[in-house]
Amino acid sequence: SDEKLDLNDSKWEDIHVITGALKMFFRELPEPLFTYNHFNDFVNAIKQEPRHRVPAVKDLIKQLPKPNQDTMQVLFRHLKRVVENGEKNRMTYQSIAIVFGPTLLKPEKETGNIAVHTVYQNQIVELILLELNSIFGR
Secondary structure (H helix, E strand, O other): OOOOOOOOOHHHOOHHHHHHHHHHHHHOOOOOOEOHHHHHHHHHHHHOOHHHHHHHHHHHHHHOOHHHHHHHHHHHHHHHHHHHOHHHHOOOHHHHHHHHHHHHEOOOOOOOOHHHHHHHHHHHHHHHHHOHHHHHOO
């Protein structure tokens, strides 16, 4: 909302409040960051042989709207820093992928394949985190 926030207010000291707000922001977008019409393309990309996955995902990201690409780059660079501080926060590539996969990437209509989709959603997010520089450059 347009509400002015004072991040120095004590209610923002709990990191879980901030992380929950970030996740909620992406979950409540009218369309996920990885747009609905590209969901199956990203799933098919992650199913490819390992050496083909990064180029396929990179090409798909380039097909997304520019604001999505820019937001994705900033978000994933931030999440990579979170993982790099894993000794303090206990977050790994896999745990970040589990938290953000279904939030950032989902089909427009849920089918009976929710468990299968979740595996692919997580794998896609984890791949992007692991291959951040290959996908977005330095």
